[in-house]
Amino acid sequence: MKSPWDNMDDAKNIFLKKSKNNFFLPVNFSFSIKTMLILIFTIVVIWLLSGVYKVNEGEEAIVIRFGEYVRKAYPGLNYHLPHPLEKVIIERVKMSRQTEVGYSSGQSRREANTSNGNYMVYSYRLNNRTINNQHLGESSTMLTGDENIVELNCNVRWHIKDLYSFVFNVAFPEETVKIVAESAIREVISETPIASILSNQKQEIADKIEKLIQQILNQYSIGIEIEKVQLLKAEPPSEVIDAYRDVQTSRADKEREINQAQAYRNDKIPEARGKAAKLIEEAKGYKQATVSKALGEAQKFNAILVEYKLNKEITKERLYLNTIETILQGSKKIIISDESKLLPHMGISLK
Numbered sequence: 001m002k003s004p005w006d007n008m009d010d011a012k013n014i015f016l017k018k019s020k021n022n023f024f025l026p027v028n029f030s031f032s033i034k035t036m037l038i039l040i041f042t043i044v045v046i047w048l049l050s051g052v053y054k055v056n057e058g059e060e061a062i063v064i065r066f067g068e069y070v071r072k073a074y075p076g077l078n079y080h081l082p083h084p085l086e087k088v089i090i091e092r093v094k095m096s097r098q099t100e101v102g103y104s105s106g107q108s109r110r111e112a113n114t115s116n117g118n119y120m121v122y123s124y125r126l127n128n129r130t131i132n133n134q135h136l137g138e139s140s141t142m143l144t145g146d147e148n149i150v151e152l153n154c155n156v157r158w159h160i161k162d163l164y165s166f167v168f169n170v171a172f173p174e175e176t177v178k179i180v181a182e183s184a185i186r187e188v189i190s191e192t193p194i195a196s197i198l199s200n201q202k203q204e205i206a207d208k209i210e211k212l213i214q215q216i217l218n219q220y221s222i223g224i225e226i227e228k229v230q231l232l233k234a235e236p237p238s239e240v241i242d243a244y245r246d247v248q249t250s251r252a253d254k255e256r257e258i259n260q261a262q263a264y265r266n267d268k269i270p271e272a273r274g275k276a277a278k279l280i281e282e283a284k285g286y287k288q289a290t291v292s293k294a295l296g297e298a299q300k301f302n303a304i305l306v307e308y309k310l311n312k313e314i315t316k317e318r319l320y321l322n323t324i325e326t327i328l329q330g331s332k333k334i335i336i337s338d339e340s341k342l343l344p345h346m347g348i349s350l351k
Helices: 008-023 033-049 163-168 173-190 194-198 202-220 241-310 312-328
Strands: 052-055 060-065 068-073 076-079 086-091 097-101 110-116 119-123 141-143 149-160 224-235
Touching (some): 052 060, 060 163, 097 173, 149 173, 149 194, 149 202, 173 224, 194 224, 202 224, 241 312
Parallel strands (some): 097 119
Antiparallel strands (some): 052 076, 060 068, 060 086, 110 119, 141 149, 149 224
């Protein structure tokens, strides 16, 4: 009986011939133990070298072994055990990222690396959320504190603060930022009257939103730090925007009238105060003059009283003559009777 091992040489030759044809090996190539070892060693070296990686400036990396965190890597050349033993995740932690909030929920999801310089723009379809798959409709329409409707869009700028938390504590960090930002915006807007939202208080509102977003993200511990929140659009719905503009025009007219009245007031009040101050000063001067005159007359009377006590007749005669002199001093005519036996010095007729 023929042994099945008798044709081993023939089988080997057939296998080598087919292998040469399949791998484009030379016709005179022959496998050997040494060749196999060299080939295996080369493959192992290439596999081991595949674990070399570089972390650039502004980046951080974490090494994961079988899904478990092992260590953190910093800028420069680094090494990790090749796949599938270990895996490295590299993120640009210094890069500012931007999440747009308030746009129509029907927009398609996109992730762009070159939109505005170093900013990365994210926009998501809300009904594709894994965390909350409820469709919210037009996310830009919000209810204000005084029960008015306003359409509001804003940008949230942020960066990675803790890469470990960013990777392990939440499945979709970028989308979580959007959800948290929407929640914070609605909460702040629901406490703010529409007049403040449409006026020049947008920066104050944005600061409140930024603070609330950061507070919520810190509770989740997802390693994200908010840089700035900017309100891009805040206006009434398009259906009633004309009526709101009329109201705004009326308010502007009101403010203009108030400003004009304030200017008139500011002009008249100083003038009135000046006149009042002048009258007060004149009254004070009149008071001083009157008091001084009265004091002088009192002193004069006291002096006459002293002389009167010393010599009554002479003082009476003197007072009489002074009085007559005062009376006649302003007269244009002087009448002297015949009984006075005085020589008239003026050419007037006696009566």
